[in-house]
Amino acid sequence: MKMSFISRKTAHGLFLPKIYFPLVLLLFLLVLPILPRNPFYEDLIIMIFFWGTLAASWNLVGGFAGQISLGHTAFFGIGAYTSTLLWLKFGLSPWLGMFAGAGLAVLVAVAIGYPCFRLKSHFFALATIAFAEVVRLVASYWRGLTQGGVGLLISFKPGIENFIFRGKIPYAYIALGLMLLIILVSYSIRNSRFGFYLISLREDQDAAESLGVKTSRCKLIALMISVLFTAIGGTFYAQYLLFIDPDSVFSLSFSIELPLLAIIGGLGTVIGPIVGAFILTPLDVLLRGWLGGISAGLNFIVYGTVLVVAVIYFPRGIVGWLSTWYEPFLRRLPGANLAVALEGTVSPAFSSDTSEPKDSDPGDEETKSPLFKAQSLTKHFGGLAAVKDVSFQIKKGEILGLIGPNGAGKTTIFNLITGFLSPDSGRIEFKGEEITGLKPPHKVCMKYIGRTFQLVKPFNNMTALENVMVGAFSRVKKAKEAREEATKMLDFIGLLGHRDSLASSLTLADRKRLELGKALSTRPELLLLDEVVAGLNPREIEEIIRIIKAISNQGITLFIIEHVMKAIMTLSHRIIVLHHGEKIAESSPTEISRDRRVIDAYLGEEYLA
Amino acid sequence: MLATVIQLIINGLLLGGIYALISIGLTLIFGVLEIINFAHGEFLMLGMYASYWLFQLFGVDPYLSLLMVIPTFFLVGLAVQRIIIQPIINAPPLNQIFATVGLSLVLQNVALFFWKADYRTVRTAYSTLCLKTGGLMISLPRLVAFVLAIAMISALLMFLKRTYTGKAIRALAQEKRAAMLMGINVYRMYQIAFGIGIACVGAAGAILIPIYYAFPTVGALFVLIAFVVVILGGYNSLVGALIGGLIIGLVEAFSGFFLSPHLKEAVYFVIFILILLFRPTGLFGRG
Structure with a gap:
């Protein structure tokens, strides 16, 4: 029953x-x-919800996407000023003004974010400070519009349509509604393709691009959502206090407070910023009560100290620390x-018979037109010709090896193909379509060309499964499908046992496998492998060679850079040799090993013996 | 008109010398440790207060106070580097940024706690003295500040060029790994570079106090200028910081006169953002 x-x-x-x-x-x-039936506690609760909402919205761009904005106060202030001015000058309901302010703030965010996202982290933070400072100056000195430092006073006319209430409880529920909404938004993002993309680009932008992540667009969308909520928070603040001035809504300390809450609570997690607000906001009120009487500023001394100690000793925040307790507690x-x-009773999401090869056709059919063609590729760095007039073709199903001494230009060729660099001249064709200088790299990935990196680029703070899921998302939209694909892939590359281990905890050999799994999960037709066995021991090399053969058996065309001769000679159907950026030989492995120029330039006399 | 322009150039250059001294410390720290010291302005503020109190309590002339401020701030820099910067030297940028942001928050409010928000300055016999020649006016303390700033910058550049420690610091700024392989004690050099950076900005505070007010948030005002200068000069070029400081001084003098003193800040922030976007290596930086 x-x-x-x-x-x-x-x-x-x-x-x-x-x-x-x-x-x-x-x-x-x-x-x-x-x-509580007490204005003091009601106010405290409103402030917790308010700061929780704002910290969580900062967290979308600062925590998930890792783009550290110290200028969020500008968007907050734009929201507050827009709705207030529309109300004061035109009598427009703040409920509508709220969206007008949010819209304006998002437009400004796009205008400033689009160029600034090219900057490296420290400089991005600096640029956002400078930007917020300019906005503050404008608000302070455009007296005709904003009344400058005098500020704007909203007269107390209670009414739902005026967004002004007699008691505090309506404000509390509005703030709670906003907070629950941002939690929902954060949660959906975290568990969606977009969330995986944000975290992957935070961990390693190049690797994310190579897996088809449109990093610039993702950062911009994250910023837009973040700014939307921040500006709405600005309107709420104005309607709650009924007074705004440049010093209160355009202050650097506001910009710092949001990341502070997020960091203490747990950066880049869904509820971390909320937890931060629940702990620090009451603390702040208490400190103000206890210490504020003695002197202003003491609460900020505590805040600043907590921030410094947290980033040095507890960078994972309260949620990071709690998460180890949460599951056992449940x-x-x-x-x-x-x-x-x-x-x-749940059936396993994978079956063990996934390594069977697809219908493969490794035989060399010379009648077919080549899958890939490079003609007279040239690339200079300053005066140095890194790649000079290099041409080659790759047939479908073939394994082409690329060897040459260090600095010969091998990785540069990979970068030219995959959109990390543009050739000075020359032409690249894939499946009969010209893709010369196709940029940025995610576009090349979407054309079904995958690559790995010589220095492995795992997404360190993601699990092995999540790493591979980022690649899988280039072809499927739903997290469930990506998880299934990634699980199969982990099985194929022999990492299923480390499914839930953080990438940073894997051994080098496993990280090399992971690199393969990530690239493969984008379902490439041509896969570029950059020294995937370098630094491994003989047994590990055997394993990887076995995997590479299995990849080839699935009909995937391979282009391989390798220094380990055993690997390159057993795997390749053909080999090209680069020396000082020029192609000096191209033929079968056996002939290459006898070629005089190759021996002189690269292999050395011992190799003959 | 010509006299006005010459006057503006003089004002701008005199101001720019101090900006250069503030910025050169920031550049040195960034060049060597690859960390932007967001608390740099607060050390300037502390330098101003140090000189102020030495004057108020012991009657020490602000320029004489340099002899105490420079070594003290150097030691403070060593300590801060050891306690706060060293643990995050290899951490992700976020931790690096917020470690110094947090420090700036603490220092600013420590000042507020002890010294309140009052504006304080030093009134010396020479505070209002002016040199007048051919219709031009040159404020004496500003001239002295400029000369001292340039002298200190020259001394720093000489130190970096001539001494072993200086050469080691420059080597580190260029190529960390190679410098380590040459037997340079990286951690020690990090400390010294940070100490020198803080000593420079502390000294700037001391020579600023006869011509400007000290208050807890004064650092925020100047550090933003310093960021502009550093970006303008190329964030790893000390000479660039010097020239960048002079340029920003001129920009401030001219925009203050021809536009509005209120908009001068807006002007150099626009320059800042433009430089970041179109020439991120600055005017004198290496790529």
Whole structure:
């Protein structure tokens, strides 16, 4: 009787701790504003929701995408000033003015973000400070519009349509609504393709690009969402306090407070910024109460100290620390054994027979037109010709090797093909289509050309599975499908056992496999491998060679740079040799090993013996 | 008109000398440690207060106070480097940025706590003295500040060119790995570079106090100018910082006169953003 009830899908979920515990928290939040009948606590609760919302919105661009903005106060102020001015000058309801302000702030964000995202982290932070400073100056000195330092006063006319309320409780629920919305938005982003893209570009922008991530566009969208909420927060602030001036809404300390909350709570996590607000906002109020009487500024001394200590010693924040306790805690709640029973029935998402080759056709059909053609590729760095007039072709299903001494221009050729560099002259064709100078790299990935990097570029703070999922997302939209594909891929490259390990914890050999798995999951037809066995021991090399052969058996064309002769000679059908940026030989492995020029330039006399 | 222009050039250059001294410390720290010291302005503020209190309590002339401020700030720099910068030297940029941002928050509010938000300055016998020649006016303390700033910058450049420590620091700024292989004690050089950077900005504070007010947030004002100068001069070129400082001084003098003193800040922030976007290596930086 009871069992049949539980087996119904919607109902049994409620008994799982991981479902009902968050629901209990949500219920707690919903009653929080009406629990205290005291203006002081009501104000505190509003401030917690308010700061939580803003910190979480900063976290989208600063935490997820890793773009450190110290200029968010500008967007906050633009939101506050726009809705207030529209209300004061034209009587436009702040509910509408809120969206006008958000729209304007987003436009400004695009205008400033688009060029500034090219800057490296420290300089991006600097540019955003400077930008916010310019906006503050404009607000202070454009007196005709903003009344400058005098500020704007909104007269107290309660009414729903005026966004002005007699008591504090309506404000509390509006702030709570905003906070729940940003949590929902953050959660959806974190578990979607877009979220994976943001975190991957934060971890390694080049690697993300090579897997088809439109990094510039992703950063910009993250900034736009973040700014939207920040500006709405500005309107809320204006309507709650009914007074704004440049010093309060355009201040550097506001810009610092948002990341502070996010960092203390747990940067780049969904609820970290909220947790930060729940801990630091009451602390701030208490400190102001206890210490503020003695002197202003003391609370900021505590804040600053906490920030410094946190980034040096606890960069993962409270949530990072709690997360190790959260799962065990859930397991001790009633209903946890139910979860175990249910999860046991879930069929495994992968089967072990995935390494079977697809219909493959490795035979060299010379009648076919080549899959890939490079003609007279040339690239100069300053006066140095890194690649000089290099031409070659790759046939479908072939494994082409590329060897040559260090500095011969091998990796440069890979970079020219994959959009990390543009050739000075020459022509590149893939599947009969010209792709010369196609940029940025994600476009090349989408043409079904994949690559790995000589110095492996794992997304360190993502698990092995998540690393591969980033690649899989280039071909599928849904996280579920990407997870399935990535699981199969991990099985194929022999990393299934490390599925949930962070990439940073893997050995070099495993990181090289992961590199292969990431590139392969973009389903390339041509895969460029840059020294995938360098630095490995003989047994590990054997393993990788086996995987590469399996890749080739699936019909994927391979172009391989390698210094380990055993690997390149056994794998390649043909080899080209580069020396000082020029192609000095091209033929089968056996002939290459006898070629005089190649021996002189690269292999050395011992190789003959 | 010509006299006005010459007067503006003089004003601009005199101001620019101090900007250069503030900025050169920031450049040195960034060039060697690859960290932007967001608390740089707060050390300027502390330098101003140090000189102010030496004058108020012990009657030490602000220029004489340099003899105490420079070594003290050097030691403070060593300590800050050891305690805060060293642990995050290889950390992700976010940790680096917020370590010094947090420090700036602390220092600013420590000043507010102890010395309140009052504007304080030093009134010396020479505070209002002016040299007048041919219709031109040159404020004496500004001239002295300029000469001292240029002298200190020259001394620093000489030190970096001539001494072993100086050469080691420059080597480190160019190529860290190679410098390590040559047996340079990287951690020690990091400390010394940071110490020198802080000593420079502390000294700038001391020579600024006879002509400007000290208050807890004064650093924020100047550090933004310093950021502009550093970007303009090329963030790893000390000579660039010197010339950048002079240029920004001129820009400030001219835009203050021809536009509005209120807009001079807007002008150099626009320059800042334009330089970052179109010539991120600055006017004198190497690529």
